[in-house]
Amino acid sequence: FGISGEISEDGMTFGEAMSSINLSGALMLLAVILGVMIVDCLKFCVVNKAVIGRVRPGVAIKTSFLGKFYDGITPFSTGGQPMQIYYMTTKGVSGADSSAVVLIRYFGSIFGFTFLGALFMILGVSLGYIDNVGVGKTLLMVCGWVGLAANLILPVFIAFFVFMPKLAHKLTGWFIYAGVKLHIVKNKYKTMAKALKIVDDFTKSFKIIVKRPVCLILFLICCFAENFLTFSVPYFVMNALSCEVNGMFFMIMSLNVFATFGVSFIPTPGNSGVVEGMGVLAFNVAAGAALAWSVFFWRFSVYYIYIFIGIFITIFDLIIKNVKAKKRVKNE
DSSP: OHHHHHHOSSOOOHHHHHHHOOHHHHHHHHHHHHHHHHHHHHHHHHHHHHHHSOOOHHHHHHHHHHHHHHHHTSGGGOSHHHHHHHHHHHTTOOHHHHHHHHHHHHHHHHHHHHHHHHHHHHHHHHTTGGGGOOTTHHHHHHHHHHHHHHHHHHHHHHHHHHHOHHHHHHHHHHHHHHHHHTTSOSOHHHHHHHHHHHHHHHHHHHHHHHTOHHHHHHHHHHHHHHHHHHHHHHHHHHHHTTOOOTTOHHHHHHHHHHHHHHTTTOOSGGGTTTHHHHHHHHHHHHHGGGHHHHHHHHHIIIIIHHHHHHHHHHHHHHHHHHHHHHHHHHHO
16 A cells, blocks of 8 residues: 555545445456356366375365365475375375375466467567556566566476486476586586476376367366456556556456466565555556555455455354364264
């Protein structure tokens, strides 16, 4: 709100923001938010079918929300995958199958995220969308491209090992050797073994779903659909707040991509504290007086809502465990 106040002279009060909300726009925003949640759950359903031969929608839904919750409260979103693997093992899925499901979903999501991100950033530059940004245009562009490059490391790394394994081994060896010389890498053999294990896990997992083309196609559709809907959230937020955004759908999406990638390398949980500032710079071109509230509702829709859902699931699980424990004691 402070950054918005510095950039935009006029701002809405809470009452003005609430009164500006139009019903049709709010319903469309809600549909997009639910769409993101449903598609992510469908990803787990499809991968479950490919790996363990069963859909298990209940497990898929909870795995999805727990992953988003733990991603949201850990630096660099590192807590989601381990928690998802652990949860699936508690539901009778073997450790190997749980790891395969989570790795396939993770790699597919990263692929969809970086591919669509690169597409919309190129679109934003070629069509001049980024030129509409006033304050912070250079910062938004530089951080966006740096963030895209950082997010491309893993997909490119895996692709090299899959399609050009000999060259990939040589390049990895050179990078590790350079790291040793720069005193970044302490043990080159352990580092090389770790890198090869990561690649081996990904390739083995992905081969499972590649053998099932129908599941693979459905999975990739879900990956692209989820990221597309997520990138479109700011547009629907501004539309719900009655901002003049007619004809700005792809422009707002492109600017959102620059803002999202521009903070993707920030270690704070959910990139909080920085992504809001980037959002203000990106959306100032379209949000007008509703700038602060646009950023607020955008962040709630893509981040904080999963924190609340995760807290609810955690508390609910604790209550259920306590009730079961009391029944067990009573029966004994």
